[in-house]
Amino acid sequence: MLRVVVICVCFLVIAPYGINAVSDEQKIKIREQLDRAGFECFKDHKITEDDIKKLKANKPATGENVPCFIACVMKKTGVMNDQGVIRKEPVLELAKKVLANDKDIKKLQDYIHSCSHVNEEAVGDGVKGCERAKLAYNCLIENSLE
Numbered sequence: 300m301l302r303v304v305v306i307c308v309c310f311l312v313i314a315p316y317g318i319n320a321v322s323d324e325q326k327i328k329i330r331e332q333l334d335r336a337g338f339e340c341f342k343d344h345k346i347t348e349d350d351i352k353k354l355k356a357n358k359p360a361t362g363e364n365v366p367c368f369i370a371c372v373m374k375k376t377g378v379m380n381d382q383g384v385i386r387k388e389p390v391l392e393l394a395k396k397v398l399a400n401d402k403d404i405k406k407l408q409d410y411i412h413s414c415s416h417v418n419e420e421a422v423g424d425g426v427k428g429c430e431r432a433k434l435a436y437n438c439l440i441e442n443s444l445e
Contacts, residue, residue, distance in 0.1 A: 383428030
C-alpha cells in the first residue's frame with residue numbers, strides 16, 4: 300500500500316495530463332525510484348492506514364506525520380530542495396521524458412504553475428519543508444479536479 304501512496308504523491312502532478320501515455324516500462328522505472336524514496340521516508344515518518352487510504356484516493360490526509368512524509372518524498376525525488384522550496388523543473392523534466400505531446404506538456408506546466416504560490420506562503424518549519432509540502436500537495440489535489 301505504501302507503494303501506491305508514494306506514486307500518488309509524485310504522480311498527482313502528472314496524472315491529469317497523460318499518465319496513460321506512459322509506457323508500462325517507463326511506469327516500472329519511475330515506480331522503482333519512487334518506491335525507494337517512499338520506503339526510506341516511511342522509516343522516519345510513519346503514516347497511518349487511514350492516511351494511506353486518503354493519499355491513495357488523492358484526498359487530504361491529516362495525520363501528524365503526513366506533511367513530513369510528503370516533504371521527504373519530494374526532497375528525495377528532487378521536487379523540493381534542501382531549503383524546503385518546491386521545484387517544478389524536475390517534474391517537467393520527467394514529463395518531457397514520458398509525455399510525447401507538447402500540448403500535454405504545456406497543460407502540465409500550467410497545472411504545476413497554478414500551485415507555484417506555495418513557495419511564497421509563510422510556514423513555521425522553514426527548511427524542514429513539511430508545511431510547504433502539505434500546502435503543495437493540497438493545492439495539486441484541488442487543481443487536479445478542475
